Amino acid sequence: MSEAAYDPNNVFAKILRGELPAQKVYETERVLAFMDIMPRADGHVLVIPKTPARNLLDIHPDDLAELARATQIVARGVKAGMGAEGLTVQQFNESAGGQVVFHIHVHILPRWSGLALRPHTGAMEKPEVLARHAETIQAAITAMQAGG
DSSP, rough: OOOOOOOOOOOOHHHHSSSSSEEEEOOOOEEEEESSSSOSTTTOEEEESSSOOSSTTOOOHHHHHHHHHHHHHHHHHHHHHHSSSSEEEEEEOOOTTTTTTSOOOOOEEEETTBBOOOOOOOOOOHHHHHHHHHHHHHHHHHHHHHHH
């Protein structure tokens, strides 16, 4: 079975090219983290590589390692910034595996005891709420990187 080709017009590729807006949380030369516009929890962040890769099955190992490093940094920032008790980290591959956007991405969802994830209804969060959460998480990441 051959893998489907990477589609350069997917929504995350458009975000990387600046064609669509995103509330950025963290960025390096090789990765970008931004707020999910349809969050399943307050503070739901997506982490993506800047290189074109459909999913875990076709990403170059060096890019996957960089994605993992960034995921850890952002996860620590999400947990601290949002005051979460824990985290759910998810990554889906192909339609049958639950993947909807075919550019590899990792979901970081802050979690609190007794609070279930919201269902994925397609409802978009207000931009000002996403901006507030992004600022909170950015501040936590900055403080951690500064040793504070």
